[in-house]
Amino acid sequence: MRYAMAIDLDRCTGCHACSVACKVENNLPDGIFWNRILTAGGKSMDTPSGTFPNLSMQFLPVNCQHCENPACVKACPVKATYKREEDGIVIQDYDKCIGCRYCMVACPYASVRQFNWKKPEYAIDVAMGDAAITPHQYNTVEKCTFCTHRLAQGLKPACIDTCPNRARIFGDLDDPNSEVSRAIQGRSYFHLLEEKGTKPSIFYLT
Amino acid sequence: MAVVTNTKKTSATNLWMIIFAVFAVLGAVCWGLQLTKGLQMTNLGTDNMWGLYIVGFMIFTGIAAGSLLFAAVPYLFKLEEFKPYTRIASYLGAVASVVAASLFIIVDIGNPERVWLFITSGNWSSPMFWDFIMLASYMVISIMFTRKLILLNEGKIEEKSVKGLALVAFAAGILVTVTSFVFSFQVARPLWNTPAQPLSFLIAALAAALAVMMILSHILNKSGYIKMPIGLLAKMGKLTAALLCIELIIVITEILIGLYPGSGEDYAAFIWLVTGKGAVSFWLEMVALVTAIVLLAKQGTSPKAGLLLGGAIIALIAIYLIKSNLLQAQLFNPLITLPGTPVYGGTTEPYVPSLLEMGLSIGILSLGALLLNLGFGKLNLGTTADTRKL
């Protein structure tokens, strides 16, 4: 079994709903986003490139790519980040992380790993999201978990269920009948920075 | 008369020791602040997640390795004139540098109380784990080597019994190239991902160790702990200048190779360095490198100790800048630069260490200086009868 995600770039409208869903579901501390929507356009977020009326804009949602050959796992000196053999998810063990940030250096996908530079603070006083998530820790690195807590309950990751345009598809890549396998079939797709050899599990459909 | 001079020297040394102790305590206070308030107290961020501390670690691992080489080479290649100073070099490698390098790593990590995981859960595929093993072995090798060299000096053992350990120390010194693997093995960082890096690390290690040895010799000459002839200092200066020339060539060729295509990821990073946000630091690096080379290489017929000292200090600044600039140019120019959801610790380029980072680093340096002095006072490392009276 190998979990994978397909993101249909023709369907993504850059609405950031998946990003917010992830933030709420995982009770992410202020300033931390495991799932960020990048803009391939102008100089800042959500701006187009070109000059009016010839403008263009494309969105690129990026979270941990759950690489088959993860650079972060090789780099971590204390095995605080590792690939789960049974489903290929790259796990981050907060209790083991010494906070050296070498995994952030090693990961080619800038900013999918984020560090708690201060004690986690939250926008509201009550915890949000699922009670089953692992509490966030000061001085440790964290990142997208593919919502392992939801998978354990037979659910799909929060971003998948939230996307209003059904741009995100999830499932087992080893099963030819899974939603993700069917979504990829016959479509052209790319992986981010494929030339780096990390073999990401995120397929960008174009 | 001699007694009076000695007393003066002793009180000057004591004053320095008090100053170092105060700075060490200040460093500890900074660390306490960082531990309680978090690494937000530094100017590190999501892009530049590594900074001054990591550069400190690189340089002191380099000095440790270079000192081991300095201590071993005279026995392997029969350089008689350097032999009297190998004890100091070996001790510098053993205590001060390894301790400083380890401390720089300890203060850099968020959860220092978890360092024992290096032992119980070490990851053999991580270059950082290799570094941990290297530092530990440097400590063991140089303590053993220092001990042997002291025994040799006291006439308790024969020189041939030092050879084996000298060979081990030499090999360990050369293996400083492993430190570069932390950087050069990362596919995510094309600027570091080149075979020039291991070479550059080895050369910088030697140059840094020589520069520190020159500074130390200068101080110890003045205090009468050793009597190193100026000719020997000048030779070390020339060797350092030659090594810095190689560094200069590596830095410039790397930049030219990156800039020539006119676009691409290397181009973006190097243009940032040469004309962009990193420019001030880069041009300072160039000036420091050239000044150090000129001061150390051009000594004429009567070398001046003051100029050599100045050259050695500027050489260390140049090495710091080489490492720091290469680090920053890459970290601020990651492979994916598209704008997106802003996160905490977003980029403020260029990175200038915060006061707390500087205070902590000065604290570590001071602790290193205290340890050095302790060694000079307690161990028989010098070359004159005066040695224990520093």
Ligand code: SF4
């Ligand atoms: S995307 Fe980065 S953090 Fe995620 S598995 Fe790959 S290398 Fe690791």
Ligand code: SF4
């Ligand atoms: S920050 Fe944590 S997970 Fe990342 S490499 Fe260091 S110990 Fe491993």
